[in-house]
């Protein structure tokens with residue numbers, strides 16, 4: 001048996017079976033390519049699910065992280081540290097938000113956003129029965145609060161009861177949102193572009209109408225930018241495409257480009273009327289290592305004009321996938337923005353993805369029938385062409 005198969009067997013004997021994994025053990029990465037432990041090279045169109053925006057083996061990033069390892073890895077949020085301060089300034093500048101709380105993951109950022117909304121409501125009217133409206137087909141993470149606002153019933157059912165007072169509406173259907181509004185509603189939460197749920201962008205019209213409802217009722221618009229943020233949409237944050245600013249925003253995935261960090265951010269108004277000392281915390285969140293990684297990510301984004309590249313190469317990918325769609329009657333739909341696109345088929349896509357893997361191309365599904373394209377944001381048109389020639393062989 002191959003060395004790779006041995007490791008896969010050992011993994012299946014030791015790890016909890018919470019993932020149906022593709023049959024490959026990756027060893028290292030270089031630029032936009034991954035290599036498995038037997039030396040085979042793969043073009044990466046997943047980037048660890050929208051994490052490795054900068055690609056692999058970027059010297060300046062690696063050096064910045066290594067230097068921080070040698071200097072100081074961790075203190076505590078009871079003390080200040082320079083990398084976290086610089087990271088907070090950088091994310092404020094890119095987003096125009098005012099206050100940031102660093103977390104270790106996306107789900108943890110969503111938990112913070114939910115607590116922010118509940119506290120905001122509590123301070124406003126003293127009630128403890130506030131409701132949050134989330135969207136069907138959304139994905140916000142696997143912890144209990146994040147799961148409670150995730151719009152896929154089969155993910156929630158085995159783990160009931162959820163945190164409660166969550167209602168679901170349909171993305172891009174403003175009447176469905178209005179139907180769920182009550183005098184207890186304190187926030188409306190959505191991904192600006194749904195990721196796991198099948199690459200569905202919120203429309204500008206819908207976002208603007210939701211923003212107006214939030215303004216009118218003094219309730220919070222929470223945008224989850226964990227997958228679609230950090231340049232992937234062609235803007236730093238996807239809501240900047242529409243000029244609809246959230247009250248609270250969550251970020252993770254590409255924020256650390258490999259170092260596990262996340263954040264939730266808010267406007268000054270919400271910051272002054274929600275969480276205070278003693279309300280929320282984390283041991284590792286905002287540590288110097290995460291801070292150093294975030295700072296270097298923002299520096300490289302600026303130097304390499306990452307959002308601009310995502311917009312440019314994303315437009316090229318869009319045109320090419322439109323051609324593919326024309327040639328294949330089993331492709332039902334093509335959706336997305338920037339370098340976050342999906343092809344929906346009228347059948348499961350697992351076979352196509354496995355074939356692509358054999359031919360040295362890493363793709364991933366969203367649901368059973370959608371192929372998701374989430375390449376590193378540094379790719380060029382030539383990489384798109386390489387991807388397409390393999391994809392076409394697999395269709």
Ligand SMILES: *Cc1c(COP(=O)(O)O)cnc(C)c1O
Pocket residue numbers: 105106107108110139140141142191195196224225226227228252253
């Ligand atoms: C991945 C993801 C999350 C959860 O992030 P984790 O870091 O896995 O906890 C939340 N929201 C969206 C939109 C995501 O794509």
